[in-house]
Amino acid sequence: MSKLLLRQTLRLPTVLSAKQVTTGQQTAGQQLIRLFSKTAAVNRIENVLIIGSGLMGSGIAQSCATTERFNSITLQDVNNEQLAKAKDRITKSLNNLKEKKKVNINSIDEVVNRITLSTERKPVVDQNLLVIEAIPELLEPKQRIFKELCSQFKDNKSVIFVTNTSSLPCYEIGKYVDCKERFGGLHFFNPVPMMKLVEVIRVLDATNDHTFEALIQFVKDMDKVGVTCKDTPGFIVNRLLVPYMQEAVALLERGDATARDIDIAMKLGAGYPMGPFELMDYVGLDTNKFIVDAWAARGDPNLKIYKSKLIESMVAKGHLGKKTGKGFYDYTKK
Numbered sequence: 001m002s003k004l005l006l007r008q009t010l011r012l013p014t015v016l017s018a019k020q021v022t023t024g025q026q027t028a029g030q031q032l033i034r035l036f037s038k039t040a041a042v043n044r045i046e047n048v049l050i051i052g053s054g055l056m057g058s059g060i061a062q063s064c065a066t067t068e069r070f071n072s073i074t075l076q077d078v079n080n081e082q083l084a085k086a087k088d089r090i091t092k093s094l095n096n097l098k099e100k101k102k103v104n105i106n107s108i109d110e111v112v113n114r115i116t117l118s119t120e121r122k123p124v125v126d127q128n129l130l131v132i133e134a135i136p137e138l139l140e141p142k143q144r145i146f147k148e149l150c151s152q153f154k155d156n157k158s159v160i161f162v163t164n165t166s167s168l169p170c171y172e173i174g175k176y177v178d179c180k181e182r183f184g185g186l187h188f189f190n191p192v193p194m195m196k197l198v199e200v201i202r203v204l205d206a207t208n209d210h211t212f213e214a215l216i217q218f219v220k221d222m223d224k225v226g227v228t229c230k231d232t233p234g235f236i237v238n239r240l241l242v243p244y245m246q247e248a249v250a251l252l253e254r255g256d257a258t259a260r261d262i263d264i265a266m267k268l269g270a271g272y273p274m275g276p277f278e279l280m281d282y283v284g285l286d287t288n289k290f291i292v293d294a295w296a297a298r299g300d301p302n303l304k305i306y307k308s309k310l311i312e313s314m315v316a317k318g319h320l321g322k323k324t325g326k327g328f329y330d331y332t333k334k
């Protein structure tokens with residue numbers, strides 16, 4: 001019996017399967033239970049809606065699908081082109097992981113088909129639902145999405161909301177959220193299917209115990225390891241990592257060493273798995289720039305950060321790293 005079937009049999013007597021919902025197979029009793037359960041707080045997360053199907057959103061969807069622990073996974077983006085790219089990225093990643101025996105799956109198509117791709121911000125099932133926002137690292141669009149989500153799920157208390165921001169305080173993103181007790185942060189790492197860590201953020205005077213516990217359980221259900229941190233810019237990892245990457249760029253701009261030598265030095269001398277330039281190319285230079293710009297604009301003396309002209313010009317040219325084929329290194333030749 002698959003983990004999903006087992007879960008549905010043992011633990012989910014009141015939750016309808018995605019198939020039942022799409023085919024409208026609901027008894028009157030099931031409809032009543034469904035209506036009632038929306039007025040109750042979220043239990044263990046059963047359904048996931050991910051907004052933004054880029055590097056992070058597609059990775060989160062893939063990881064959810066691989067665990068077989070969720071009833072439905074919906075991945076949403078602004079257009080079909082982005083969704084097609086996400087599907088392609090997920091398929092390639094699964095192929096790669098299967099080849100390297102890093103994932104135990106029979107059929108790649110089966111895993112991919114567990115993810116519903118949609119241009120509408122509409123989950124397959126909206127009960128015991130976690131909505132994960134993974135759109136670009138810009139404050140206003142993120143704030144707008146949460147405002148819209150609040151009105152969309154106004155009367156549904158079985159929905160909780162998180163942002164996957166890497167650098168912005170969650171409380172600023174959730175400024176217009178009027179169900180703040182059901183709002184928090186989950187910061188995944190890239191590539192999500194490989195990276196075990198998730199930073200779980202409890203927003204001050206907002207996220208309640210129930211939501212926080214549901215998030216901690218969700219992280220476990222994804223076979224990841226959660227750490228918690230106050231809602232401060234960059235949380236733990238990026239608060240340390242971003243200034244380190246900026247210092248590496250400053251070193252390069254001064255002509256002290258080449259990108260390749262700095263990368264080799266940090267891998268062989270400090271034991272890092274990637275050098276700072278490889279890492280920046282991997283993360284995306286646009287994401288790096290969004291973070292640095294937002295931190296610099298805060299004018300916080302505890303959050304000093306070096307703003308690099310080189311990165312500004314690379315972003316302006318569209319050299320964003322691996323995702324565009326060119327960054328500090330050229331990926332078109334490989």
Ligand SMILES: NC(=O)c1ccc[n+]([C@@H]2O[C@H](COP(=O)([O-])OP(=O)(O)OC[C@H]3O[C@@H](n4cnc5c(N)ncnc54)[C@H](O)[C@@H]3O)[C@@H](O)[C@H]2O)c1
Pocket residue numbers: 051052053054055056057076077078082133134135136137138141145164165166167187188189190282283284287
């Ligand atoms: N790249 C990383 O290494 C990394 C790591 C951890 C966290 N993050 C954070 O995750 C978030 C996403 O980063 P990413 O690297 O996946 O970005 P990305 O640029 O790869 O993907 C963003 C996606 O969001 C979509 N999008 C934009 N506006 C949207 C909207 N209104 N509705 C739905 N979709 C929309 C875009 O079309 C795109 O597909 C950011 O907050 C980033 O800081 C990134």
